[in-house]
Amino acid sequence: MTPAARAIRPQQPIEPFQSIGSHTFRLSLQRLIMCSAASLDFAPSHIIADAAREGGAPGAYADITFVFAMVEKLLVQWGGPSIRVRAIGPLEIKDFVLAGADVITSGSVAEVRPVRHDGKSAWTEVIVSVSIRQSDGRVPVSGLARVDLPA
Amino acid sequence: MGAEGSPHGKPLASQVGAESISDAGIRRFAEAYEMDCPVYWDDGAARSAGLPGRVAPWSMAMTAAMPQYWKPGDPPLADGFVPPFAWDCVDVPGTQMMSTRVELVFERPLQAGDLLRSDYRVTRITPKRTSVGDGYFIDFEVSLTDQRGQLVATERSSVYRYDPYPGPAADR
Numbered sequence: 001m002t003p004a005a006r007a008i009r010p011q012q013p014i015e016p017f018q019s020i021g022s023h024t025f026r027l028s029l030q031r032l033i034m035c036s037a038a039s040l041d042f043a044p045s046h047i048i049a050d051a052a053r054e055g056g057a058p059g060a061y062a063d064i065t066f067v068f069a070m071v072e073k074l075l076v077q078w079g080g081p082s083i084r085v086r087a088i089g090p091l092e093i094k095d096f097v098l099a100g101a102d103v104i105t106s107g108s109v110a111e112v113r114p115v116r117h118d119g120k121s122a123w124t125e126v127i128v129s130v131s132i133r134q135s136d137g138r139v140p141v142s143g144l145a146r147v148d149l150p151a
Numbered sequence: 152m153g154a155e156g157s158p159h160g161k162p163l164a165s166q167v168g169a170e171s172i173s174d175a176g177i178r179r180f181a182e183a184y185e186m187d188c189p190v191y192w193d194d195g196a197a198r199s200a201g202l203p204g205r206v207a208p209w210s211m212a213m214t215a216a217m218p219q220y221w222k223p224g225d226p227p228l229a230d231g232f233v234p235p236f237a238w239d240c241v242d243v244p245g246t247q248m249m250s251t252r253v254e255l256v257f258e259r260p261l262q263a264g265d266l267l268r269s270d271y272r273v274t275r276i277t278p279k280r281t282s283v284g285d286g287y288f289i290d291f292e293v294s295l296t297d298q299r300g301q302l303v304a305t306e307r308s309s310v311y312r313y314d315p316y317p318g319p320a321a322d323r
Contacts, residue, residue: 025184025185034183035183035184037183038179038180038182038183038184038214039180039183039211039213039214040169040214040217040234041214041234042220042232042233042234043233043234044231044233051231054315055247055249055283055315056247056282056283056284056313056315056316057283064213064250064253064308065210065211065213065214066184067253068209068210068212068213068253068255069184069186069208069210070184071210072186072208072209072210073184073185073186076186076188080188080200081188081189081190081196081197081199081200082200082201084260085209085257086256086257087254087255087256087257088209088210088254088255089252089253089254089255089256089307090252090253090254090307091252091253091254092251092252093249093250093251093252093253121201143254150201
């Protein structure tokens with residue numbers, strides 16, 4: 001079965017300050033271990049809470065690939081299958097993305113650049129502001145991403 | 152630190168991913184993160200979206216670039232092993248490391264068959280005491296090239312390498 005994906009981007013002009021939506025990812029320790037294994041990142045701090053505490057963190061925390069993946073999920077949810085992700089970041093990592101709390105990724109349009117033609121297609125480059133919040137109220141990650149959308 | 156201060160200089164370290172990106176690897180990654188966009192799952196859907204075929208999630212780039220943890224002839228992995236990225240190519244002290252700033256810039260989507268090479272350059276080292284310990288911020292630029300030598304992505308990141316303060320974090 002092919003999973004369905006849909007763009008939630010409204011069919012209206014893209015303008016600064018528009019929301020690009022949000023998504024919530026439940027991050028249990030079990031799920032963190034699954035994601036860390038898929039990323040081939042077996043660092044103890046992403047798997048064992050005590051190991052993370054020895055390094056100064058409050059508990060097991062997600063790696064950078066997890067952060068990239070959450071932002072990508074948001075961008076693709078908004079822009080649909082035709083989106084081209086040009087950059088994820090720069091992202092400031094201000095705190096740990098901890099297992100045991102939901103991960104809520106959201107964003108808004110920061111800048112819309114003029115339509116660009118690459119010979120076959122026309123693209124609109126959009127800069128978006130993104131952030132990752134956890135259900136305990138912390139905002140461990142914030143920054144920018146850049147995408148091309150069919151014009 | 153010397154010549155590594157230039158991002159355009161000779162890389163401090165180079166690595167090659169453990170294996171080419173495969174359909175199985177894409178599935179495992181997309182499954183774990185519940186990425187349901189059909190361009191990761193189906194060639195036809197990807198072509199309908201203007202892509203040459205099924206692509207890997209963009210965020211899978213560093214996973215695809217990761218070298219082997221172990222190969223025949225190596226000693227056994229020690230307890231507490233970490234991913235074999237070349238973040239330790241800079242000789243600064245510290246027993247722990249965390250990312251503080253990251254950026255991935257893409258030249259094209261990754262696909263099955265791509266084998267990534269990573270070239271590490273250091274652009275800045277800054278000593279700093281923080282809430283978790285005493286250490287150094289190290290700014291890296293990592294160029295990811297494919298099996299044809301073409302640039303597919305660039306990662307720019309800052310990592311904090313540090314010695315944690317003694318005692319539980321809650322005491323500080």
